[in-house]
Amino acid sequence: MCRIVGASRTLLPLLAALLQASVEASGEIALCKTGFPEDVYSAVLSQDVHEGQPLLNVKFSNCNGKRKVQYESSEPADFKVDEDGMVYAVRSFPLSSEHAKFLIYAQDKETQEKWQVAVKLSLKPTFPEDSVKESQEIEEIVFPRQVSKHNGHLQRQKRDWVIPPINLPENSRGPFPQELVRIRSDRDKNLSLRYSVTGPGADQPPTGIFIINPISGQLSVTKPLDRELIARFHLRAHAVDINGNQVENPIDIVINVIDMNDNRPEFLHQVWNGTVPEGSKPGTYVMTVTAIDADDPNALNGMLRYRILSQAPSTPSPNMFTINNETGDIITVAAGLDREKVQQYTLIIQATDMEGNPTYGLSNTATAVITVTDVNDNPPEFTAMTFYGEVPENRVDVIVANLTVTDKDQPHTPAWNAVYRISGGDPTGRFAIQTDPNSNDGLVTVVKPIDFETNRMFVLTVAAENQVPLAKGIQHPPQSTATVSVTVIDVNENPYFAPNPKIIRQEEGLHAGTMLTTFTAQDPDRYMQQNIRYTKLSDPANWLKIDPVNGQITTIAVLDRESPNVKNNIYNATFLASDNGIPPMSGTGTLQIYLLDINDNAPQVLPQEAETCETPDPNSINITALDYDIDPNAGPFAFDLPLSPVTIKRNWTITRLNGDFAQLNLKIKFLEAGIYEVPIIITDSGNPPKSNISILRVKVCQCDSNGDCTDVDRIVGAGLGTGAIIAILLCIIILLILVLMFVVWMKRRDKERQAKQLLIDPEDDVRDNILKYDEEGGGEEDQLLPSVTSSSARLLSLGFFRRGPAPLALRRIHIPEL
Numbered sequence: 154m155c156r157i158v159g160a161s162r163t164l165l166p167l168l169a170a171l172l173q174a175s176v177e178a179s180g181e182i183a184l185c186k187t188g189f190p191e192d193v194y195s196a197v198l199s200q201d202v203h204e205g206q207p208l209l210n211v212k213f214s215n216c217n218g219k220r221k222v223q224y225e226s227s228e229p230a231d232f233k234v235d236e237d238g239m240v241y242a243v244r245s246f247p248l249s250s251e252h253a254k255f256l257i258y259a260q261d262k263e264t265q266e267k268w269q270v271a272v273k274l275s276l277k278p279t280f281p282e283d284s285v286k287e288s289q290e291i292e293e294i295v296f297p298r299q300v301s302k303h304n305g306h307l308q309r310q311k312r313d314w315v316i317p318p319i320n321l322p323e324n325s326r327g328p329f330p331q332e333l334v335r336i337r338s339d340r341d342k343n344l345s346l347r348y349s350v351t352g353p354g355a356d357q358p359p360t361g362i363f364i365i366n367p368i369s370g371q372l373s374v375t376k377p378l379d380r381e382l383i384a385r386f387h388l389r390a391h392a393v394d395i396n397g398n399q400v401e402n403p404i405d406i407v408i409n410v411i412d413m414n415d416n417r418p419e420f421l422h423q424v425w426n427g428t429v430p431e432g433s434k435p436g437t438y439v440m441t442v443t444a445i446d447a448d449d450p451n452a453l454n455g456m457l458r459y460r461i462l463s464q465a466p467s468t469p470s471p472n473m474f475t476i477n478n479e480t481g482d483i484i485t486v487a488a489g490l491d492r493e494k495v496q497q498y499t500l501i502i503q504a505t506d507m508e509g510n511p512t513y514g515l516s517n518t519a520t521a522v523i524t525v526t527d528v529n530d531n532p533p534e535f536t537a538m539t540f541y542g543e544v545p546e547n548r549v550d551v552i553v554a555n556l557t558v559t560d561k562d563q564p565h566t567p568a569w570n571a572v573y574r575i576s577g578g579d580p581t582g583r584f585a586i587q588t589d590p591n592s593n594d595g596l597v598t599v600v601k602p603i604d605f606e607t608n609r610m611f612v613l614t615v616a617a618e619n620q621v622p623l624a625k626g627i628q629h630p631p632q633s634t635a636t637v638s639v640t641v642i643d644v645n646e647n648p649y650f651a652p653n654p655k656i657i658r659q660e661e662g663l664h665a666g667t668m669l670t671t672f673t674a675q676d677p678d679r680y681m682q683q684n685i686r687y688t689k690l691s692d693p694a695n696w697l698k699i700d701p702v703n704g705q706i707t708t709i710a711v712l713d714r715e716s717p718n719v720k721n722n723i724y725n726a727t728f729l730a731s732d733n734g735i736p737p738m739s740g741t742g743t744l745q746i747y748l749l750d751i752n753d754n755a756p757q758v759l760p761q762e763a764e765t766c767e768t769p770d771p772n773s774i775n776i777t778a779l780d781y782d783i784d785p786n787a788g789p790f791a792f793d794l795p796l797s798p799v800t801i802k803r804n805w806t807i808t809r810l811n812g813d814f815a816q817l818n819l820k821i822k823f824l825e826a827g828i829y830e831v832p833i834i835i836t837d838s839g840n841p842p843k844s845n846i847s848i849l850r851v852k853v854c855q856c857d858s859n860g861d862c863t864d865v866d867r868i869v870g871a872g873l874g875t876g877a878i879i880a881i882l883l884c885i886i887i888l889l890i891l892v893l894m895f896v897v898w899m900k901r902r903d904k905e906r907q908a909k910q911l912l913i914d915p916e917d918d919v920r921d922n923i924l925k926y927d928e929e930g931g932g933e934e935d936q937l938l939p940s941v942t943s944s945s946a947r948l949l950s951l952g953f954f955r956r957g958p959a960p961l962a963l964r965r966i967h968i969p970e971l
């Protein structure tokens with residue numbers, strides 16, 4: 154911008170004005186700004202001001218250099234400014250606060266434009282020795298003296314030469330480069346030396362923070378330092394002659410960056426969460442909050458103190474909590490934490506450095522949210538003294554009453570959930586109380602059926618508690634107990650037969666119309682006026698009827714122990730009793746009749762068919778008797794042959810083997826083969842005995858020496874099973890088909906022969922064929938292995954295809970050995 158001068162005379166003032174405006178608006182130094190670069194200059198003096206003392210230079214920035222400004226002081230009696238901007242003291246005086254501040258004006262001699270700047274003078278605080286040096290009195294660090302050793306080499310003294318560290322405050326405002334110290338060697342008197350520094354901050358990153366004038370040895374810092382970045386620099390100073398030869402052993406220079414309070418404390422969290430149980434005693438630890446400060450924790454700059462700025466809500470007291478100002482522990486200081494009143498406190502906490510100095514310290518705030526947790530300090534209380542309920546008799550799992558309680562503790566926690574107990578009025582344990590988990594209500598239910606006729610009313614005493622015991626010192630109030638009045642409702646119950654089943658003993662053979670017994674039911678509804686009517690439900694043999702009014706059971710048929718409806722002598726019949734209540738109820742009862750046997754069945758011969766040989770030896774027929782009655786109305790039996798017809802006793806004889814068995818034998822020497830019906834009289838042992846004549850069909854046959862029947866012919870076709878007959882029939886049909894095929898074949902052959910011999914003698918041939926056919930069909934009956942055609946003829950002769958009645962043939966019967 155400064156170089157634009159001389160371009161256009163008309164443009165210049167406009168540009169200057171624009172520049173001025175932009176600079177003023179931004180308030181920052183742009184490329185160049187005419188005026189004082191700072192608003193306020195400060196100077197720190199070591200002692201009182203004496204006459205003519207140069208104090209400081211107010212450097213007026215004159216961009217084009219052509220401006221002529223004249224300086225003026227607001228206190229011309231005390232301070233004056235020379236043309237270069239140097240401020241001098243006019244007189245000697247002790248520095249006091251009234252002289253600490255004055256203004257310097259600068260006025261353009263041509264344009265009369267005027268600037269001003271404030272100057273502040275302050276006394277240097279009595280800092281320790283190693284504080285900032287004034288520019289005039291720069292400390293020297295001399296390379297340590299060297300001692301000659303025996304062999305003539307120069308050696309630096311070790312350890313006993315300690316160079317004190319240079320202390321340099323961080324964030325210095327300059328001006329830079331700022332001189333720190335002068336490094337010098339004794340040998341610069343004879344030699345021209347060059348000085349240099351090495352190490353991090355000089356020639357190693359971060360480079361260029363420290364520079365040294367190679368000739369004068371002046372060590373300077375070029376920019377403000379940040380202790381929080383690098384707290385200490387280790388440099389090494391070297392001295393060489395102009396030829397580059399090392400003339401001194403390097404020395405170590407330590408630069409400590411002195412902390413300034415340039416960092417605020419920072420809380421680790423912006424919101425801190427803590428809990429404390431309600432009712433906690435003062436002094437209960439709640440939580441710890443922590444802030445950190447990047448400044449030197451060993452200096453005031455990093456020493457934090459905590460405090461509570463505010464508490465919301467401020468009930469029951471505005472100071473419920475306190476904070477340990479060093480550790481950040483928050484503890485309770487007042488009693489009266491009650492979750493039911495205040496569930497959460499919000500504290501604004503502050504951390505301040507400089508040991509909490511409110512004037513110089515930097516602060517930050519955070520929030521501590523303290524939730525008051527529930528303890529069981531409220532018992533459940535019934536909403537009524539007495540609850541009422543009704544229950545029908547004989548019902549279970551019905552809700553009788555609904556007990557409601559209130560509990561101020563946090564819902565759905567063990568401190569709120571209610572547990573109910575029946576403490577009286579239910580000695581038989583007919584009721585139970587469950588808790589409805591949603592509403593906390595107590596549901597009284599019936600667990601054992603109640604009989605109205607026994608209990609018409611219950612008065613229960615119930616108590617409610619929480620799942621966890623009440624907090625110490627809190628008692629259950631009377632409202633934790635209540636009364637439940639339960640009314641039992643009468644309902645129509647089933648009539649019932651007693652005893653059920655009813656068992657009676659009765660002899661069989663009882664004639665119809667006999668009164669057997671009375672089978673009645675009772676109605677438990679003693680307090681209802683009801684009639685019972687009876688009907689028959691099941692009576693498999695239809696032997697019984699019941700009087701609908703009085704329950705008398707009468708037979709309508711003869712009772713028979715031998716009936717298939719009787720098992721193990723017992724006959725079952727069921728009856729229904731119904732009352733006339735609303736709704737009508739009914740019950741069933743079973744009558745079991747144990748039937749006693751009488752001798753009502755005559756014995757029969759067993760088996761009913763037998764086989765024996767034509768001669769008495771070696772076979773005989775074993776027979777026994779079947780009697781449906783049971784002992785003593787069955788065996789032992791007496792077997793006998795009837796007197797008529799006379800031939801029976803002549804031909805046969807019967808021999809008793811024991812009480813159950815007898816043998817039938819031929820009495821005559823020979824009886825022609827055939828079927829004989831032999832009547833046998835069998836008498837049982839009943840009182841009176843029963844006897845009957847039963848017919849035994851005996852097949853007499855020719856026997857071989859083993860006593861087996863030999864007359865196969867007679868058995869075939871008559872005594873065979875249906876399967877065998879079908880098989881034989883199939884064989885016959887196949888044979889017939891073969892015969893037919895043979896006949897057809899023969900006829901065809903004849904025709905061919907006829908056709909061949911037609912020229913010779915047709916008539917002879919025909920006759921010949923017929924003759925042959927007759928011969929074959931006629932077959933010999935006596936042949937041992939008959940041809941196909943002859944065997945079919947034989948079958949025909951056996952009568953299979955006969956029209957007349959078939960010859961009687963009997964199956965051979967084996968009597969099992971009994």
Ligand SMILES: *[C@@H]1O[C@H](CO)[C@@H](O)[C@H](O)[C@H]1NC(C)=O
Binds near residue numbers: 342343
């Ligand atoms: C350097 O100066 C010292 C005295 O200051 C003198 O003794 C010495 O001889 C001189 N050395 C040289 C090389 O000039």
Ligand SMILES: *[C@@H]1O[C@H](CO)[C@@H](O)[C@H](O)[C@H]1NC(C)=O
Binds near residue numbers: 422424425
């Ligand atoms: C405290 O709780 C709030 C809200 O739930 C959450 O945002 C915050 O991170 C919590 N603070 C801590 C330190 O856990």
Ligand SMILES: *[C@@H]1O[C@H](CO)[C@@H](O)[C@H](O)[C@H]1NC(C)=O
Binds near residue numbers: 478508
């Ligand atoms: C910190 O607490 C201690 C003792 O509790 C007290 O003596 C000191 O004054 C407190 N400091 C601040 C800055 O509140």
Ligand SMILES: *[C@@H]1O[C@H](CO)[C@@H](O)[C@H](O)[C@H]1NC(C)=O
Binds near residue numbers: 557
């Ligand atoms: C119990 O009573 C309450 C209020 O009287 C009602 O809200 C609730 O539904 C009832 N519970 C049952 C199981 O009847």
Ligand SMILES: *[C@@H]1O[C@H](CO)[C@@H](O)[C@H](O)[C@H]1NC(C)=O
Binds near residue numbers: 718723725
């Ligand atoms: C009769 O009832 C009894 C007992 O229920 C049973 O054991 C028996 O088999 C029944 N008799 C008949 C014949 O059903």
Ligand SMILES: *[C@@H]1O[C@H](CO)[C@@H](O)[C@H](O)[C@H]1NC(C)=O
Binds near residue numbers: 821829
């Ligand atoms: C008894 O035997 C004779 C032959 O001896 C016979 O003719 C008669 O039919 C037989 N009677 C009976 C019933 O067996």
Ligand SMILES: *[C@@H]1O[C@H](CO)[C@@H](O)[C@H](O)[C@H]1NC(C)=O
Binds near residue numbers: 755845846847848
């Ligand atoms: C005796 O037997 C005959 C035939 O076997 C039979 O018809 C009759 O009913 C029987 N009599 C008795 C009393 O069992």
Ligand SMILES: *[C@@H]1O[C@H](CO)[C@@H](O)[C@H](O)[C@H]1NC(C)=O
Binds near residue numbers: 774775810
């Ligand atoms: C008949 O019974 C007797 C005696 O029980 C026995 O020895 C005999 O073998 C039986 N005969 C037949 C054919 O079962």
